Structure formats: structure tokens, C-alpha cells
Amino acid sequence: MDTKERILKTALELYNSQGVNTITSRHIAAKMGISPGNLHYHFKHTDEIIKTLYDRLSADFDRIVASVEALEEVDLHMIRSSVTTSLELGYKYRFIFLHFVEIGLRIPAVKKDYAALTQRREKEFLSVFEKLKANGVFRADLPEEVLKAFVTQIFIVGDFWLSNNELTLKLKGSKAIAHYSDIFSSMFYPYLTPAAMQLAKGNQ
Amino acid sequence: MDTKERILKTALELYNSQGVNTITSRHIAAKMGISPGNLHYHFKHTDEIIKTLYDRLSADFDRIVASVEALEEVDLHMIRSSVTTSLELGYKYRFIFLHFVEIGLRIPAVKKDYAALTQRREKEFLSVFEKLKANGVFRADLPEEVLKAFVTQIFIVGDFWLSNNELTLKLKGSKAIAHYSDIFSSMFYPYLTPAAMQLAKGNQ
DNA sequence: TTAAATTTAGAACAAATGTACTAATTATTT
DNA sequence: AAATAATTAGTACATTTGTTCTAAATTTAA
Known part of the structure; x- marks a missing residue:
């Protein structure tokens, strides 16, 4: 594994265990046994490390959502399994969620990216819900507004369950x-x- | 207003608008036009300022919850109005919610306090839900587990709606x-x- | 094998931060 | 009015941080 990749791996470990504010480029270099000069040869700015990790998280999530969208029929099983996959991914990159607002403030590109992503996702989720309604899985007597609010709830819980746990x-x-x-x-x-x-009762 | 109170007021303003990590004791002193030495005469450690603000938020919330619990009959109106009051309070102290995990890490007393509070609140909420069930407001066909999960959802959304908004x-x-x-x-x-x-449809 | 490019270590710098210290000023008490 | 206490300003210090710089070492290319 090359140095750049090792930096990312070590940074992820340290950020996850000690938080993004307490860990500095020196800590990462020290833990790896390389010099600060070397670290900054590979990442001129520390924020680039965080941004790179965020981009990987984002790309991995895209793959999960795409795999659900590709399905003809969406049922509760599929939802449950992709929920678990999403939570596993979130846990892997948990420092990002535990410090989402800080990171967003520190790295505006992250905030911009996330805001745009949310808008895309809202539509995707609503269309999945429509499928579930059509399949008789979701109730048909709920106002549009309630379903939209449910999407926001899912986003909030999805982004901050790790903070709640912490x-x-x-x-x-x-x-x-x-x-x-x-x-x-x-x-x-x-x-x-x-x-x-x-059906849901039986599978629990 | 005495200096101590002015420090708290200015700190709240600056933390709310610029975040808890970017604002230092020097910034607060400068904005007030006092010396750093003076600020540290009133608050030996900067974290004491944050802790004091957290304690005030916590006490204010206690009063809101107590006022709901005191009611004989709980209905949707009451819930809506105390939700709004709670959100207003949260907005007033929004920096705490926007940086909850950081603050919890920085000031262990905050984390301990919050963890204990959550446990108390869970019981209080569940008993309110029982009242709502008894009054025919809440459905009676939902498993206990689902209601418990709903309480957690409420906590997560209640604590992180500001982060989502940000x-x-x-x-x-x-x-x-x-x-x-x-x-x-x-x-x-x-x-x-x-x-x-x-009923809810009509009142919206 | 020599030259060029890449990678690395280690020192150095400037800025910022929390907080301690000293002395002056102001307010309170006697 | 004098003495005491509380408050304030201003400076100073040690530490930390992100980053840069220089030179050495290592790898790659010719």
C-alpha cells in the first residue's frame, strides 16, 4: 500500500476514534511513523484528507441507492437489507457524521455537495415510496406532505444516529x-x- | 447587566453565528470591548461559559416538559404548542445542537448530564403516549417496540433538526x-x- | 551507470490559543 | 477618609498547529 493510501487509512482510524478536531496532521504522521513533511508532500492541506474520505463515502452511498433504484419491485426485505448496508457504511466513516456540521463549515465543498445530494435523494426516496404504495406495502391514505416529512425524518435519523449513539x-x-x-x-x-x-411482524 | 452576564450573552451570539470551534475567549472579549484578562477573571476556563449556557438550556427544557406532564388530558393541540416552544428554545441555543458531539467530547459533564436526561425523558414520553392512547388519539395496534423507537426518533430529530437545516x-x-x-x-x-x-387535518 | 524525478525526514516559522501574572483602577466597606 | 476587596487592562508565556523549506535518500528512467 502506498503512502497516500496509508495516510487515508490512518486518518480514518484516528478521526473515528478521537474526533476530527483533536487529531492534527502531526498526530497522523506520528501514528504512521512518517514525518510531517512527508504527510504534507502527499496532502498539501489537511482538509484534503477529509475531503477525500468524504468523497469515498459519498460514492459508496451512491452505489447503494443506485442498486435499490434499479429494482423493478421494492419490498420490505430489500429496504431492510439496504438500510443495514447503509448503516454499516456510515459506521465505517462515522467521524464524518459525528462532526458533520464542523466539517461542512471547514470545507465548504462538502456542504455544497451534501446540499445538492439531499435534493436528488428526496426525489429518489419519494419515488421508492410510490412504488411501495403501488405494491400495497405503504398505506394510501397519507397526505403527500406527511410522506415528504417522512423523507426528512429518514435523512435526519440517517445522518445523526451515530451522534445520538455517541x-x-x-x-x-x-x-x-x-x-x-x-x-x-x-x-x-x-x-x-x-x-x-x-408480514413485517413475522420477519422481526 | 453585569460583566458575567454580558460575557454569556456575547458568547451565545458568537457561538450561534460562527460556531463553537472558531470562536475563542479572545474573540468574545474583543467583541465586548474588554480585555482577555477580564474575561478570564469571570470564567477561569472557557469551557465554563459553554457549560453555563448548556445548564440554562437544560433547565428551560425541564420547565417545558414539566408543564406538559402536569396536564390531566394531553391532546394534539398541547403537543403542537409545546413542540413549537421547544424548537424556539433550541433555536435560541442552537450552537449547542450544531456542535453537540464536540461539546460532549470537550466537556464530559455535558455528555454525562445529557445521557442521564435522555433516560428520564424516555419514560416521560412513553407515559404521555399512553395517555394519548387512552384518549383515543394514538392508535392502539402498535407494538411497544415501535413506540419506543418513535421516542428515539423524536430525540434524534429534536436534537439534530438544526444540523439538518444548517x-x-x-x-x-x-x-x-x-x-x-x-x-x-x-x-x-x-x-x-x-x-x-x-382532527389534525382540520387544524393544519 | 548516470541523471533525473520522487519521496522522505527534520527543522523552522508564523499565527493562534488558553491562561497566568502584574499592576492599575474602581467600588465597597468601615 | 482610609482600608479592603473586586474588577479590569495589558502583557507575557508555553503549547500547538498548519505549513514551508532544505537537504538527504531512494526510486525510476535513459
């Missing part, structure tokens, strides 16, 4: 993912038709 | 509060009985 339960790894997967699944429950509710 | 819409003041009040109200919608849903 401030309360402090679950680690797969335990955190399992717990918040359950919460995500429960979020959908009241939106289901009675038939879909029965 | 990263996406960037609404200011009453516009932000109005928008996220609607989202909060919509969150409750799928949990309502058909009768309560009718």
Missing part, C-alpha cells in the same frame, strides 16, 4: 448497527398497510 | 422553526387513530 448508549460496531437498524425498521411500521404489517 | 435549507429564525414544526407534526400523523387524523 451521546447516549455508546454502542460499538455491530451492536450499534443492529440497534439502529431496528429503529429504522420500526420507523416504517406505522406507514404500512395492515397486510404489510403482518 | 446542511441543507439554511432557514433562519421563525422560518426554520415553522418548517420543522410542520415536520414534527407530520411525524405524529401515522400514529394517530382515524378520528384524530381527521
Whole structure:
């Protein structure tokens, strides 16, 4: 593995475990056993490290969403499994979510990118919900406004479940993912038709 | 107003507008036109300023929750109005929510306090939900687990709607509060009985 | 094998930060 | 009015941080 890749790996580890504000370029270099000069040869500015990691997270998420969108039929199983995959990815890059606002302030490109992404995602989610309605999975008696609000809820919980965990339960790894997967699944429950509710109960 | 109070007021302003990481004790002193030495006479450590502001927020929230708990009958109106009051309070101290994880890391007392508070609040919310069930406002066919998950959702959205706003819409003041009040109200919608849903539609 | 390019170490710099210290000023008490 | 206490300004210090610079070492190309 080349130095650049090792820097990214070490930075991710340190940011995840100690936070983005306490870790400096010197810490990363020290942990790797290289000089600060060397680190700054590969990344002129420390923020470039963070930006690169954010871009990778973003690209990985795109792949997950694309795989759901490609499906003809969307059912609860698919949703549950892609929720878990998303949470796993989030956990891998958890420092970004734990310090989202700070990073957004520090690196405007991240904020811009995320704001644009949100708008795209909202449409994608609403169209998935329409499919679920058509398949008799989602209730048909909910106003458009309520579904839109549900999308925002999903975004907020999706972006900040890690912060909530950090401030309360402090679950680690797969335990955190399992717990918040359950919460995500429960979020959908009241939106289901009675038939879909029965199905969901069985699979829990 | 004495100097200590002016420090808190100025700090709140600066933290809210520029973030907790960019603002230092020197900035606060400069904005007030006092010396750094004077500021540190009143607050030996900068973190004491943040802790004091957090304590005030926490106390104000306690009063809101207590006023809801004191009610014999809880209905949707009351919920909506205390949601709005809560959001207004959150907006006033928004820097805390925008930097919750950082502040929790920097000031362990805040984290401890918040973790304990969450546990108390969970019980309080669940008992309010029971009242709503008894009054025919909430559906009775939802599993206990789903209601517990709903409480967590409310906490996450309640703590991070400001972060979501910062990263996406960037609404200011009453516009932000109005928008996220609607989202909060919509969150409750799928949990309502058909009768309560009718009522809610009318009042929107 | 020699020349050129890349990578690395280590020192150095300027700016910023939290906070301590000293002395002066102002307010309060006796 | 004198003495004491509280408040304030201003300076100073040690530490940290991002980054730059220089020179050495290593790798690659000719």
C-alpha cells in the first residue's frame, strides 16, 4: 500500500476514534511513523484528507441507492437489507457524521455537495415510496406532505444516529448497527398497510 | 447587566453565528470591548461559559416538559404548542445542537448530564403516549417496540433538526422553526387513530 | 551507470490559543 | 477618609498547529 493510501487509512482510524478536531496532521504522521513533511508532500492541506474520505463515502452511498433504484419491485426485505448496508457504511466513516456540521463549515465543498445530494435523494426516496404504495406495502391514505416529512425524518435519523449513539448508549460496531437498524425498521411500521404489517411482524 | 452576564450573552451570539470551534475567549472579549484578562477573571476556563449556557438550556427544557406532564388530558393541540416552544428554545441555543458531539467530547459533564436526561425523558414520553392512547388519539395496534423507537426518533430529530437545516435549507429564525414544526407534526400523523387524523387535518 | 524525478525526514516559522501574572483602577466597606 | 476587596487592562508565556523549506535518500528512467 502506498503512502497516500496509508495516510487515508490512518486518518480514518484516528478521526473515528478521537474526533476530527483533536487529531492534527502531526498526530497522523506520528501514528504512521512518517514525518510531517512527508504527510504534507502527499496532502498539501489537511482538509484534503477529509475531503477525500468524504468523497469515498459519498460514492459508496451512491452505489447503494443506485442498486435499490434499479429494482423493478421494492419490498420490505430489500429496504431492510439496504438500510443495514447503509448503516454499516456510515459506521465505517462515522467521524464524518459525528462532526458533520464542523466539517461542512471547514470545507465548504462538502456542504455544497451534501446540499445538492439531499435534493436528488428526496426525489429518489419519494419515488421508492410510490412504488411501495403501488405494491400495497405503504398505506394510501397519507397526505403527500406527511410522506415528504417522512423523507426528512429518514435523512435526519440517517445522518445523526451515530451522534445520538455517541451521546447516549455508546454502542460499538455491530451492536450499534443492529440497534439502529431496528429503529429504522420500526420507523416504517406505522406507514404500512395492515397486510404489510403482518408480514413485517413475522420477519422481526 | 453585569460583566458575567454580558460575557454569556456575547458568547451565545458568537457561538450561534460562527460556531463553537472558531470562536475563542479572545474573540468574545474583543467583541465586548474588554480585555482577555477580564474575561478570564469571570470564567477561569472557557469551557465554563459553554457549560453555563448548556445548564440554562437544560433547565428551560425541564420547565417545558414539566408543564406538559402536569396536564390531566394531553391532546394534539398541547403537543403542537409545546413542540413549537421547544424548537424556539433550541433555536435560541442552537450552537449547542450544531456542535453537540464536540461539546460532549470537550466537556464530559455535558455528555454525562445529557445521557442521564435522555433516560428520564424516555419514560416521560412513553407515559404521555399512553395517555394519548387512552384518549383515543394514538392508535392502539402498535407494538411497544415501535413506540419506543418513535421516542428515539423524536430525540434524534429534536436534537439534530438544526444540523439538518444548517446542511441543507439554511432557514433562519421563525422560518426554520415553522418548517420543522410542520415536520414534527407530520411525524405524529401515522400514529394517530382515524378520528384524530381527521382532527389534525382540520387544524393544519 | 548516470541523471533525473520522487519521496522522505527534520527543522523552522508564523499565527493562534488558553491562561497566568502584574499592576492599575474602581467600588465597597468601615 | 482610609482600608479592603473586586474588577479590569495589558502583557507575557508555553503549547500547538498548519505549513514551508532544505537537504538527504531512494526510486525510476535513459
